[in-house]
Amino acid sequence: KAGVTQTPRYLIKTRGQQVTLSCSPISGHRSVSWYQQTPGQGLQFLFEYFSETQRNKGNFPGRFSGRQFSNSRSEMNVSTLELGDSALYLCASSLLPGQNTEAFFGQGTRLTVV
Amino acid sequence: EDQVTQSPEALRLQEGESSSLNCSYTVSGLRGLFWYRQDPGKGPEFLFTLYSAGEEKEKERLKATLTKKESFLHITAPKPEDSATYLCAVQAGNTDKLIFGTGTRLQVFP
Numbered sequence: 001k002a003g004v005t006q007t008p009r010y011l012i013k014t015r016g017q018q019v020t021l022s023c024s025p026i027s028g029h030r031s032v033s034w035y036q037q038t039p040g041q042g043l044q045f046l047f048e049y050f051s052e053t054q055r056n057k058g059n060f061p062g063r064f065s066g067r068q069f070s071n072s073r074s075e076m077n078v079s080t081l082e083l084g085d086s087a088l089y090l091c092a093s094s095l096l097p098g099q100n101t102e103a104f105f106g107q108g109t110r111l112t113v114v
Numbered sequence: 115e116d117q118v119t120q121s122p123e124a125l126r127l128q129e130g131e132s133s134s135l136n137c138s139y140t141v142s143g144l145r146g147l148f149w150y151r152q153d154p155g156k157g158p159e160f161l162f163t164l165y166s167a168g169e170e171k172e173k174e175r176l177k178a179t180l181t182k183k184e185s186f187l188h189i190t191a192p193k194p195e196d197s198a199t200y201l202c203a204v205q206a207g208n209t210d211k212l213i214f215g216t217g218t219r220l221q222v223f224p
Contacts, residue, residue, distance in 0.1 A: 004157070033211065043158075043201070043214040056209050090157050097210045102148070105157035 002027065004093050004106035012112045018079040021109045025072050025093030031055075032074040033103065034066060037088040046089075049074055050097045081113045116141040116206050120215035127222050130191045135218045137202030138184040147185050148212065149178050150201040158201055161187075192222045 005024040013019050025032050034046040045058040049068035066076040072093075078085055088110050092103040117140045127133055139147065146165050150158035162171045164180035171178050175196065177188040187200055199219045203212040 006157075031210065035212075035214075042216040043203075043212075045211040045213070048210055056211050058211065092212075094210070102160050102163055103210075103212060104160055105150075107157045110155075 004091055004104055006089075006091050006106035006109050008109060009107065010110045010112075012114060013081050014114055015081055015083060017081050018077060019081060019111060020075055020077045021089055021091075021111075023074045023076075023091030023093075023106060025074070025091075026104060029093035029095055029104075030072050031094045031097045032068055032072065033092045033094075034074070034076050035090045035092065036060070037090055037108070038086075043090070046076065048097070055097055078111075083113050086111060086113045116204070116213050118202055118204055118213050118215040120200075120202050120218050122218060123216070124219045125221070127189075127192055127220065129193055129222055129224050132188070132190045132192070134189070135187040135200055135202075135220070136184060137187070137215055139202075139204050140183075141204050141206035141213070143207045145205040145207070147180055148203045148205070149185070149187055150203065152199045152201055152217070161200075189220070192220075194222045194224050196220065197222045 007022045031050045033048040035043045037043045048056045052068045063079045068074045088108045090108045091106045094103045095101045121136045149161040152158045162178040167182045179186050199217040201217045203214040
């Protein structure tokens, strides 16, 4: 059974550009969450999607957005990139929301903003 | 505000030297406490979920326990391959988001 797949693995972007990251959850999993990991802040929750709807959102500016498709795949977009957006972006999938099931993470996308 | 604190930040152990990692939490309505292992450049790997005080779970050299205010990850006779960052996270209230601690970086030397 394939795990959570995130693409691309690495990205280098320039300040002011925008970027789109992709996440394919484990087959059968319908809930997808996104996290930002930096050395200083650790893992911070960005947002969570289920059935193409955003269920929860963390404390990030509106430049960070996401969506989920009918096949449960999810994308997140960051517009007007800033140097501080450099981080490892992680996607986690779980079976259903609102249930005590484990969340499994992908390998992440390492974004570097120069 | 919901908060998770892990200690120590870093731990160096000799192979075979058992120890414990601590995760203390302050949350409203704990639904679950999760332990993950993360290797450099990789995503967190799920280890355990604990749901109620008194619960314990084991996997190879690892054992996780939970009280009403904290969780411990006990490592018995660690090996160098146990070297990694161990992350603790909680789910609270009616949201599925995970609130993470900053992790304990474990190094085990032969």
